Amino acid sequence: MHSDLIGKIEKAKRYAQEPERVALDTLTAHFRGGSSDHVITLHEDHWACDCNFFKTWHTCSHVMAVQRMLAPMLSVQAKKPAGPDYVSEELLQAAG
Numbered sequence: 001m002h003s004d005l006i007g008k009i010e011k012a013k014r015y016a017q018e019p020e021r022v023a024l025d026t027l028t029a030h031f032r033g034g035s036s037d038h039v040i041t042l043h044e045d046h047w048a049c050d051c052n053f054f055k056t057w058h059t060c061s062h063v064m065a066v067q068r069m070l071a072p073m074l075s076v077q078a079k080k081p082a083g084p085d086y087v088s089e090e091l092l093q094a095a096g
Ligand SMILES: [Zn+2]
Pocket: 038, 049, 050, 051, 052, 053, 054, 059, 060, 061, 062, 063
């Protein structure tokens, strides 16, 4: 019995090193921003944030940060840069 559980714990440790095994579909997160907190959501590959910047640009530092943090667990679509067309992968890379 005990060895069964220990085996699962060991497996969990290995899995935890492989985040790409997990695919996030839906997410709600509270983000502690520099000046205030924000709520970020991911639903059907579309991101949203309740900050003012997002309302205009359809992306923001909060969404971009979470995209980076969770990249291995996101679909190809959810990983794509959000916002206007000129917000490209190249732009994000160039910005560091
Ligand atoms: Zn935001």
